[in-house]
Amino acid sequence: MAGHKVSANSPIGVFDSGTGGLTVVRQLRNLLPNESVLYFADTGRLPYGTKPQSQVREFSVQIGEFLRERGAKALIIACNTATAASLSALEETFPGPVIGVIGPGAQSAIAAAGTEGKVGLIATDGTVQSGVYDRELEDLGLKSALVKQGCPDFVTLVESGLEDREAVQGAVKRYMKPF
Known part of the structure:
Protein backbone atom coordinates (compact mmCIF):
# COMPACT_ATOMS: atom_id res chain seq x y z
CA MET A 1 0.00 0.00 0.00
CA ALA A 2 2.62 2.49 -1.02
CA GLY A 3 1.61 6.08 -0.70
CA HIS A 4 -0.82 5.55 2.17
CA LYS A 5 0.19 8.50 4.29
CA VAL A 6 -1.81 9.03 7.42
CA SER A 7 -1.39 11.11 10.51
CA ALA A 8 -3.04 11.36 13.90
CA ASN A 9 -5.47 13.79 12.27
CA SER A 10 -6.47 11.38 9.49
CA PRO A 11 -10.08 10.18 9.65
CA ILE A 12 -11.34 6.81 10.73
CA GLY A 13 -13.20 5.18 7.84
CA VAL A 14 -16.53 3.53 8.65
CA PHE A 15 -18.81 1.73 6.22
CA ASP A 16 -22.07 -0.15 6.07
CA SER A 17 -24.39 -1.35 3.35
CA GLY A 18 -26.71 1.51 4.28
CA THR A 19 -27.36 4.04 7.00
CA GLY A 20 -27.68 1.61 9.92
CA GLY A 21 -23.96 2.00 10.59
CA LEU A 22 -24.54 5.58 11.66
CA THR A 23 -25.27 4.13 15.12
CA VAL A 24 -21.65 2.94 15.16
CA VAL A 25 -20.50 6.42 14.11
CA ARG A 26 -22.54 7.96 16.93
CA GLN A 27 -20.91 5.65 19.48
CA LEU A 28 -17.47 6.26 17.96
CA ARG A 29 -17.98 10.02 18.32
CA ASN A 30 -19.02 9.54 21.96
CA LEU A 31 -15.93 7.45 22.71
CA LEU A 32 -13.45 9.42 20.57
CA PRO A 33 -14.84 12.96 20.25
CA ASN A 34 -11.61 14.38 18.78
CA GLU A 35 -11.47 11.90 15.89
CA SER A 36 -12.84 12.73 12.47
CA VAL A 37 -14.93 10.10 10.72
CA LEU A 38 -15.40 9.36 7.04
CA TYR A 39 -18.62 7.36 6.54
CA PHE A 40 -19.58 5.37 3.46
CA ALA A 41 -23.15 4.07 3.10
CA ASP A 42 -23.36 1.69 0.15
CA THR A 43 -27.05 2.38 -0.44
CA GLY A 44 -26.68 1.70 -4.15
CA ARG A 45 -25.95 -1.99 -3.56
CA LEU A 46 -27.91 -2.81 -0.44
CA PRO A 47 -29.07 -5.12 0.99
CA TYR A 48 -25.88 -7.12 1.48
CA GLY A 49 -27.59 -9.92 3.41
CA THR A 50 -29.12 -11.47 0.30
CA LYS A 51 -25.94 -11.43 -1.79
CA PRO A 52 -23.23 -14.12 -2.03
CA GLN A 53 -20.35 -13.65 0.41
CA SER A 54 -17.89 -13.38 -2.49
CA GLN A 55 -19.80 -10.38 -3.84
CA VAL A 56 -20.04 -8.72 -0.41
CA ARG A 57 -16.29 -9.29 0.01
CA GLU A 58 -15.65 -7.63 -3.37
CA PHE A 59 -17.81 -4.63 -2.42
CA SER A 60 -16.07 -4.34 0.96
CA VAL A 61 -12.56 -4.41 -0.51
CA GLN A 62 -13.60 -1.73 -3.02
CA ILE A 63 -14.95 0.46 -0.22
CA GLY A 64 -11.84 -0.14 1.89
CA GLU A 65 -9.71 1.03 -1.04
CA PHE A 66 -11.97 4.06 -1.55
CA LEU A 67 -11.61 5.06 2.11
CA ARG A 68 -7.85 4.37 2.04
CA GLU A 69 -7.49 6.69 -0.96
CA ARG A 70 -9.22 9.38 1.07
CA GLY A 71 -6.71 9.03 3.89
CA ALA A 72 -8.48 6.76 6.37
CA LYS A 73 -6.05 5.60 9.05
CA ALA A 74 -8.31 2.81 10.32
CA LEU A 75 -11.39 1.01 9.07
CA ILE A 76 -14.53 -0.01 10.94
CA ILE A 77 -16.90 -2.40 9.20
CA ALA A 78 -20.23 -1.33 10.71
CA CYS A 79 -22.10 -4.19 9.05
CA ASN A 80 -22.42 -7.77 10.32
CA THR A 81 -22.80 -9.22 6.83
CA ALA A 82 -19.73 -7.37 5.50
CA THR A 83 -17.73 -8.30 8.61
CA ALA A 84 -18.63 -11.97 8.15
CA ALA A 85 -17.73 -11.92 4.46
CA SER A 86 -14.69 -9.67 4.38
CA LEU A 87 -12.91 -9.03 7.69
CA SER A 88 -9.93 -11.24 6.83
CA ALA A 89 -9.70 -9.88 3.26
CA LEU A 90 -9.72 -6.30 4.53
CA GLU A 91 -7.12 -7.11 7.19
CA GLU A 92 -4.89 -8.29 4.32
CA THR A 93 -5.54 -5.36 1.97
CA PHE A 94 -6.07 -2.31 4.21
CA PRO A 95 -2.81 -0.90 5.60
CA GLY A 96 -4.22 0.22 8.96
CA PRO A 97 -6.25 -1.43 11.70
CA VAL A 98 -9.54 -3.05 10.64
CA ILE A 99 -12.33 -3.65 13.14
CA GLY A 100 -15.57 -5.50 12.50
CA VAL A 101 -18.72 -5.54 14.60
CA ILE A 102 -19.05 -9.29 15.17
Whole structure:
Protein backbone atom coordinates (compact mmCIF):
# COMPACT_ATOMS: atom_id res chain seq x y z
CA MET A 1 0.00 0.00 0.00
CA ALA A 2 2.62 2.49 -1.02
CA GLY A 3 1.61 6.08 -0.70
CA HIS A 4 -0.82 5.55 2.17
CA LYS A 5 0.19 8.50 4.29
CA VAL A 6 -1.81 9.03 7.42
CA SER A 7 -1.39 11.11 10.51
CA ALA A 8 -3.04 11.36 13.90
CA ASN A 9 -5.47 13.79 12.27
CA SER A 10 -6.47 11.38 9.49
CA PRO A 11 -10.08 10.18 9.65
CA ILE A 12 -11.34 6.81 10.73
CA GLY A 13 -13.20 5.18 7.84
CA VAL A 14 -16.53 3.53 8.65
CA PHE A 15 -18.81 1.73 6.22
CA ASP A 16 -22.07 -0.15 6.07
CA SER A 17 -24.39 -1.35 3.35
CA GLY A 18 -26.71 1.51 4.28
CA THR A 19 -27.36 4.04 7.00
CA GLY A 20 -27.68 1.61 9.92
CA GLY A 21 -23.96 2.00 10.59
CA LEU A 22 -24.54 5.58 11.66
CA THR A 23 -25.27 4.13 15.12
CA VAL A 24 -21.65 2.94 15.16
CA VAL A 25 -20.50 6.42 14.11
CA ARG A 26 -22.54 7.96 16.93
CA GLN A 27 -20.91 5.65 19.48
CA LEU A 28 -17.47 6.26 17.96
CA ARG A 29 -17.98 10.02 18.32
CA ASN A 30 -19.02 9.54 21.96
CA LEU A 31 -15.93 7.45 22.71
CA LEU A 32 -13.45 9.42 20.57
CA PRO A 33 -14.84 12.96 20.25
CA ASN A 34 -11.61 14.38 18.78
CA GLU A 35 -11.47 11.90 15.89
CA SER A 36 -12.84 12.73 12.47
CA VAL A 37 -14.93 10.10 10.72
CA LEU A 38 -15.40 9.36 7.04
CA TYR A 39 -18.62 7.36 6.54
CA PHE A 40 -19.58 5.37 3.46
CA ALA A 41 -23.15 4.07 3.10
CA ASP A 42 -23.36 1.69 0.15
CA THR A 43 -27.05 2.38 -0.44
CA GLY A 44 -26.68 1.70 -4.15
CA ARG A 45 -25.95 -1.99 -3.56
CA LEU A 46 -27.91 -2.81 -0.44
CA PRO A 47 -29.07 -5.12 0.99
CA TYR A 48 -25.88 -7.12 1.48
CA GLY A 49 -27.59 -9.92 3.41
CA THR A 50 -29.12 -11.47 0.30
CA LYS A 51 -25.94 -11.43 -1.79
CA PRO A 52 -23.23 -14.12 -2.03
CA GLN A 53 -20.35 -13.65 0.41
CA SER A 54 -17.89 -13.38 -2.49
CA GLN A 55 -19.80 -10.38 -3.84
CA VAL A 56 -20.04 -8.72 -0.41
CA ARG A 57 -16.29 -9.29 0.01
CA GLU A 58 -15.65 -7.63 -3.37
CA PHE A 59 -17.81 -4.63 -2.42
CA SER A 60 -16.07 -4.34 0.96
CA VAL A 61 -12.56 -4.41 -0.51
CA GLN A 62 -13.60 -1.73 -3.02
CA ILE A 63 -14.95 0.46 -0.22
CA GLY A 64 -11.84 -0.14 1.89
CA GLU A 65 -9.71 1.03 -1.04
CA PHE A 66 -11.97 4.06 -1.55
CA LEU A 67 -11.61 5.06 2.11
CA ARG A 68 -7.85 4.37 2.04
CA GLU A 69 -7.49 6.69 -0.96
CA ARG A 70 -9.22 9.38 1.07
CA GLY A 71 -6.71 9.03 3.89
CA ALA A 72 -8.48 6.76 6.37
CA LYS A 73 -6.05 5.60 9.05
CA ALA A 74 -8.31 2.81 10.32
CA LEU A 75 -11.39 1.01 9.07
CA ILE A 76 -14.53 -0.01 10.94
CA ILE A 77 -16.90 -2.40 9.20
CA ALA A 78 -20.23 -1.33 10.71
CA CYS A 79 -22.10 -4.19 9.05
CA ASN A 80 -22.42 -7.77 10.32
CA THR A 81 -22.80 -9.22 6.83
CA ALA A 82 -19.73 -7.37 5.50
CA THR A 83 -17.73 -8.30 8.61
CA ALA A 84 -18.63 -11.97 8.15
CA ALA A 85 -17.73 -11.92 4.46
CA SER A 86 -14.69 -9.67 4.38
CA LEU A 87 -12.91 -9.03 7.69
CA SER A 88 -9.93 -11.24 6.83
CA ALA A 89 -9.70 -9.88 3.26
CA LEU A 90 -9.72 -6.30 4.53
CA GLU A 91 -7.12 -7.11 7.19
CA GLU A 92 -4.89 -8.29 4.32
CA THR A 93 -5.54 -5.36 1.97
CA PHE A 94 -6.07 -2.31 4.21
CA PRO A 95 -2.81 -0.90 5.60
CA GLY A 96 -4.22 0.22 8.96
CA PRO A 97 -6.25 -1.43 11.70
CA VAL A 98 -9.54 -3.05 10.64
CA ILE A 99 -12.33 -3.65 13.14
CA GLY A 100 -15.57 -5.50 12.50
CA VAL A 101 -18.72 -5.54 14.60
CA ILE A 102 -19.05 -9.29 15.17
CA GLY A 103 -16.32 -9.67 17.81
CA PRO A 104 -17.64 -6.81 19.96
CA GLY A 105 -21.22 -8.03 19.44
CA ALA A 106 -20.36 -11.53 20.60
CA GLN A 107 -18.44 -10.17 23.59
CA SER A 108 -21.47 -8.07 24.58
CA ALA A 109 -23.72 -11.14 24.33
CA ILE A 110 -21.43 -13.14 26.62
CA ALA A 111 -21.19 -10.21 29.05
CA ALA A 112 -25.00 -10.05 29.21
CA ALA A 113 -25.87 -13.77 29.20
CA GLY A 114 -22.75 -15.46 30.49
CA THR A 115 -21.44 -18.67 28.97
CA GLU A 116 -24.41 -20.73 30.22
CA GLY A 117 -27.17 -18.27 29.27
CA LYS A 118 -29.40 -18.18 26.24
CA VAL A 119 -28.16 -16.03 23.37
CA GLY A 120 -30.29 -14.99 20.42
CA LEU A 121 -29.15 -13.54 17.12
CA ILE A 122 -31.31 -11.55 14.74
CA ALA A 123 -29.43 -10.65 11.58
CA THR A 124 -29.49 -10.80 7.81
CA ASP A 125 -29.70 -14.24 6.25
CA GLY A 126 -26.11 -13.80 5.07
CA THR A 127 -24.83 -13.24 8.60
CA VAL A 128 -26.86 -16.11 10.07
CA GLN A 129 -25.80 -18.54 7.31
CA SER A 130 -22.11 -17.59 7.61
CA GLY A 131 -21.91 -19.21 11.05
CA VAL A 132 -19.50 -16.51 12.16
CA TYR A 133 -21.40 -15.72 15.37
CA ASP A 134 -21.56 -19.44 16.21
CA ARG A 135 -17.76 -19.67 15.93
CA GLU A 136 -17.09 -16.39 17.75
CA LEU A 137 -19.41 -17.26 20.65
CA GLU A 138 -17.97 -20.77 20.89
CA ASP A 139 -14.47 -19.28 21.03
CA LEU A 140 -15.68 -17.05 23.89
CA GLY A 141 -16.93 -20.12 25.77
CA LEU A 142 -20.68 -20.14 25.08
CA LYS A 143 -21.97 -23.54 26.15
CA SER A 144 -25.66 -23.12 25.32
CA ALA A 145 -27.17 -23.16 21.85
CA LEU A 146 -27.33 -19.96 19.86
CA VAL A 147 -30.87 -19.23 18.67
CA LYS A 148 -30.64 -17.57 15.24
CA GLN A 149 -33.18 -15.85 13.07
CA GLY A 150 -32.62 -14.33 9.65
CA CYS A 151 -34.54 -11.07 9.31
CA PRO A 152 -34.34 -9.93 5.67
CA ASP A 153 -37.16 -7.37 6.02
CA PHE A 154 -35.36 -5.47 8.78
CA VAL A 155 -32.86 -3.92 6.35
CA THR A 156 -35.63 -2.49 4.20
CA LEU A 157 -37.50 -1.19 7.24
CA VAL A 158 -34.41 0.45 8.76
CA GLU A 159 -33.37 2.03 5.47
CA SER A 160 -36.88 3.41 4.97
CA GLY A 161 -36.69 5.17 8.33
CA LEU A 162 -39.03 2.79 10.18
CA GLU A 163 -41.98 4.95 9.15
CA ASP A 164 -44.48 2.13 8.56
CA ARG A 165 -45.29 1.23 12.17
CA GLU A 166 -47.56 -1.69 11.20
CA ALA A 167 -44.88 -3.22 8.97
CA VAL A 168 -42.27 -2.85 11.72
CA GLN A 169 -44.52 -4.44 14.35
CA GLY A 170 -45.46 -7.26 11.99
CA ALA A 171 -41.83 -8.01 11.15
CA VAL A 172 -40.78 -7.93 14.79
CA LYS A 173 -43.63 -10.26 15.79
CA ARG A 174 -42.84 -12.68 12.93
CA TYR A 175 -39.08 -12.75 13.51
CA MET A 176 -39.26 -13.00 17.30
CA LYS A 177 -41.34 -16.21 17.31
CA PRO A 178 -38.27 -18.49 17.77
CA PHE A 179 -37.31 -16.53 20.86
